[in-house]
Amino acid sequence: MQGWSLINSISVVVVLLFALQQTVAQQQQALRIVKGKKVTLRADSQHALSYIWFHNGESMNGAHESRIVVTEGGTYNVIALGDGCNSDISDPVEIIVDPLAEDVHVDIEIRNLPDREQALISQEFNYQLLVLNNSNTAADELLITFKLPRQLTYIGEAQGMNSDLQYNSGKKELIWKLPRLEAKESASRWIKVRGEFSGQAITTAHATSRQQDIDLTNNKDEATVNIITLFVPNVITPNGDGKNDTFEIIGLKAFKRNKLIIFNRFGNEVFKSIDYRNDWSGENLNEGTYFYYLEIEDWTGTVHRDKGYVLLMRKISHF
Numbered sequence: 001m002q003g004w005s006l007i008n009s010i011s012v013v014v015v016l017l018f019a020l021q022q023t024v025a026q027q028q029q030a031l032r033i034v035k036g037k038k039v040t041l042r043a044d045s046q047h048a049l050s051y052i053w054f055h056n057g058e059s060m061n062g063a064h065e066s067r068i069v070v071t072e073g074g075t076y077n078v079i080a081l082g083d084g085c086n087s088d089i090s091d092p093v094e095i096i097v098d099p100l101a102e103d104v105h106v107d108i109e110i111r112n113l114p115d116r117e118q119a120l121i122s123q124e125f126n127y128q129l130l131v132l133n134n135s136n137t138a139a140d141e142l143l144i145t146f147k148l149p150r151q152l153t154y155i156g157e158a159q160g161m162n163s164d165l166q167y168n169s170g171k172k173e174l175i176w177k178l179p180r181l182e183a184k185e186s187a188s189r190w191i192k193v194r195g196e197f198s199g200q201a202i203t204t205a206h207a208t209s210r211q212q213d214i215d216l217t218n219n220k221d222e223a224t225v226n227i228i229t230l231f232v233p234n235v236i237t238p239n240g241d242g243k244n245d246t247f248e249i250i251g252l253k254a255f256k257r258n259k260l261i262i263f264n265r266f267g268n269e270v271f272k273s274i275d276y277r278n279d280w281s282g283e284n285l286n287e288g289t290y291f292y293y294l295e296i297e298d299w300t301g302t303v304h305r306d307k308g309y310v311l312l313m314r315k316i317s318h319f
Contacts, residue, residue, distance in 0.1 A: 030094045034104075039095055041076055042067045045087060048080035054089070073097040105214045107134040108181075110144060110207035112221040116300045118254055119195045121229050123304075126158045127193065129176065131207050132186040134215075141210035142178035146191065147171075151201035151227045158190035165189060181209075195227040228254050232294065235311040238281040247280040247310060252296070259295040262310075264288075282312040 033039060043051050043066050053063035054077040060068070070076065073095050080087040113128040129146055133139050148154060154167055154174065166175045176189060195201065206220045213219060231250040238245045252258060262271035262280065265288065271280055282290070294306045 030096060032096045032098055035097050035099045036071065038069050038071055040067055040069050041078075041093060043078045043080060043090065045080035047082055048087070049083060050081040052079045052081065054078065070095060071097075104137060104211050105135065106137060106139040106209055106211045107215045107218070108132070108139055108142065108207050108209050108213055109134055109215075109218040110205045110221050112146070112203060112205035112223040114203070114223050114225050116225065116298060116302075118226040118228055118298065120251075120304070121195050121198060121227060124155060124192055124194045125225070127191045127203065127223070128188055129191060129205055130186060130188040131178070131181065133181045133183055134218075136183050137211075138183055139181045139209040139211055140179065142181055142207060143209075144176040144178070144205065144207045146174040146176070147204040147206075148173070148193065149201050149203065151195060151197045151199050152193045152203070153196050155192040155194055158192040195225075198227050198229045201225045201227050226254070230296070230306075232292070232306065232308060232310075234309060235313060236282065237313050238283075239314050245281055246278055247282075247292075248278040249276070249294070252276065252278065255296045256299050257297045261293045263291045263293070265290070285312060287312050287314055 031039060041053075043053075045051075045066075048066070050064045051066060053060045053068050055070075055072070056074045057077075068076075075092045075094050077092050078090045109132040111128075111130040111132070113130060115126045115128070119125050127146070129144060131142065131144055149172070152172075154169075154172070157165060164177050166177075167173070168175065174191065178187060181187060202222055202224050204220065204222050208219065228251045230252070233244065233248065236244050236247050247262075249260075257274070258276050260271070260273045260276040260280070261269060264270050264285075270285060270290065273280070289309055289311055291309050292307060296304050296306075298304070
């Protein structure tokens with residue numbers, strides 16, 4: 001019969017949940033599991049209409065689907081039933097239940113740690129990704145992801161180069177794989193980014209491992225950095241109309257401290273302020289071009305410097 005060779009070829013695919021050990025021989029699969037855990041056995045036959053499962057050589061009542069879930073030890077086989085023909089019996093799968101084995105659980109924690117609370121557009125800054133194993137057993141196959149928002153651009157690693165970091169530019173997602181993290185140990189990576197757009201930049205770090213995690217509340221960590229625009233005007237018109245009457249630097253209040261110095265065209269200092277309050281109006285000064293020097297210190301202690309000019313005009317010509 002034409003369908004015989006297809007249905008006669010049958011294999012058992014085993015999906016193991018929380019198994020301690022798996023060994024696969026050429027003709028027989030042996031699985032060692034913790035007592036009380038489940039194993040899903042799946043028969044793979046393309047044209048089968050039904051199945052008969054066997055446990056220790058005896059047919060299992062009601063087990064006629066391609067998948068069965070078992071918890072008992074012993075040997076399992078399956079036969080596929082087709083339209084007028086049946087397969088040979090499959091190779092055996094041996095399930096070994098170990099009553100003395102302990103169930104393995106871990107507690108993986110991820111911390112998402114930016115080095116500042118705010119940053120300027122075009123400014124580079126860093127995040128530390130810190131993963132901890134809080135449990136008393138080693139964790140395997142850790143997967144850490146770090147999702148960036150539109151406000152940030154990924155630059156690279158801030159400290160060293162590690163081949164275990166991969167960046168998906170389409171998803172704006174960094175992937176970090178750790179083969180193993182011993183009990184009570186931690187690992188970290190420093191990530192450099194740049195602010196591109198103003199607004200709240202919310203990054204999300206997430207960590208998983210191969211073992212079951214007993215505390216999912218610390219597997220995800222979000223962090224917010226405010227990306228701000230510092231706007232320095234190049235003209236003021238202190239004429240009392242309520243528009244541009246003072247030298248107002250937008251975004252200045254977001255910084256820890258600042259210093260502003262104004263010079264005339266001869267290089268003479270005409271105004272100086274520590275912790276400037278956006279209140280300079282050019283009082284008692286002639287109209288014309290003046291030059292400023294600005295220092296601002298962010299909350300990490302980093303000092304940023306800027307210089308430029310500002311045009312002082314009291315009268316505005318209307319055409």
